[in-house]
Amino acid sequence: MDAFLLFFEQMPTWQKLAWVMICLGLSWILEGSLPLVQLRYRKWRHAGANFAFLATTLVINAAFGILSVAAAAWTSSTGFGLLHLVVLPVLAELLVAVVILDLTAQYFAHWLLHRVRWMWRFHVVHHSDTKVDATTGTRLHPGDFALREVVALAALVLTGAPLAFYVVYRVTTIFFTFLTHANIAPPDWLDATLSLVFVTPNMHKFHHHFERPWTDTNYGGILSVWDRMFGTFVYGDPRDVVYGVDVADPARDEDVAHQFVLPFTKGGELDREPRGPRRDGERVP
Numbered sequence: 033m034d035a036f037l038l039f040f041e042q043m044p045t046w047q048k049l050a051w052v053m054i055c056l057g058l059s060w061i062l063e064g065s066l067p068l069v070q071l072r073y074r075k076w077r078h079a080g081a082n083f084a085f086l087a088t089t090l091v092i093n094a095a096f097g098i099l100s101v102a103a104a105a106w107t108s109s110t111g112f113g114l115l116h117l118v119v120l121p122v123l124a125e126l127l128v129a130v131v132i133l134d135l136t137a138q139y140f141a142h143w144l145l146h147r148v149r150w151m152w153r154f155h156v157v158h159h160s161d162t163k164v165d166a167t168t169g170t171r172l173h174p175g176d177f178a179l180r181e182v183v184a185l186a187a188l189v190l191t192g193a194p195l196a197f198y199v200v201y202r203v204t205t206i207f208f209t210f211l212t213h214a215n216i217a218p219p220d221w222l223d224a225t226l227s228l229v230f231v232t233p234n235m236h237k238f239h240h241h242f243e244r245p246w247t248d249t250n251y252g253g254i255l256s257v258w259d260r261m262f263g264t265f266v267y268g269d270p271r272d273v274v275y276g277v278d279v280a281d282p283a284r285d286e287d288v289a290h291q292f293v294l295p296f297t298k299g300g301e302l303d304r305e306p307r308g309p310r311r312d313g314e315r316v317p
C-alpha cells in the first residue's frame with residue numbers, strides 16, 4: 033500500500049496527461065462501438081473547440097497543483113483536518129477521503145455553479161455544448177474551473193488528506209468525467225445497476241438537457257448517492273434529452289471566442305431567467 037500511495041504522490045505531470053489521453057481514447061473507442069445517438073457533427077472540429085478549454089484548464093490546474101502540495105504539507109505538519117481526528121487503516125482513510133472530496137469538491141461545487149447566478153454565467157459554457165460527447169468533459173470556462181479548484185482546495189484542507197489521496201481522487205474524477213459525458217449506450221441493466229452507487233453515462237445525460245428541471249439534477253461526479261440523498265436524482269431514457277441550454281445560442285456552441293466571452297455578456301441571453309421555468313418535483317416519466 034505504501035508503494036501504491038508513493039506512486040501517486042510522486043506522479044509526474046506527463047503521467048497525468050497520459051491518463052487523460054487514455055481515458056479519452058477509451059471513451060472514443062466506446063463511442064465508435066456503442067453510440068447512444070448518431071450525432072450530426074464534425075467530430076474533430078467539435079473536439080478542437082472543447083480542447084481550447086482543456087488548454088486553459090491545464091494551466092489553471094498547474095497553478096492549483098502547487099497550492100495543493102502546499103496545503104497537504106501544511107495539514108500534515110499541523111495535524112489539521114478530519115482525517116487527523118481518527119485512526120483508521122490506510123485503505124479506509126483513502127476511501128473516506130475520496131467520499132468527502134466527492135461530496136464537497138464535486139457535488140457541492142457543482143450545485144453552487146447552478147444556484148449562484150454569477151457562477152452560473154461561467155458554468156453555462158459547459159452546458160452550451162449541443163453535441164455532448166467525451167470531449168464535453170473538458171469544456172470548462174477558466175472561471176468555471178477556477179471556482180471548482182477553489183472549492184477542491186478548501187475540501188483538501190478540510191479533510192487533511194495526504195497528497196497521494198488527493199491525486200487518487202483527481203485521477204478517479206478524470207475517468208468518470210470522460211466516461212459519463214461519452215456518447216455511449218451501456219446495457220440498460222448495467223447502467224441502471226451501477227447508477228445505484230455511481231454516476232453513469234445515462235444518468236449524467238439528463239444534466240445536459242436544455243431546460244429545467246433536468247438541467248438542475250444529477251450533480252454528482254463519482255457517486256450518485258449524493259443526488260439520491262438530496263433529492264436531485266433523475267433517471268430514465270437518455271434519448272429523451274435535448275442537449276444544450278436555453279439561455280445560449282445553439283448555433284454558436286463551437287465558436288470558441290464567443291464562448292470565452294459569453295459569461296461577460298450583458299443585457300442579453302444570460303440576463304433572462306436561466307434554464308426555463310422551474311417545475312419543482314417534476315421527474316422523468
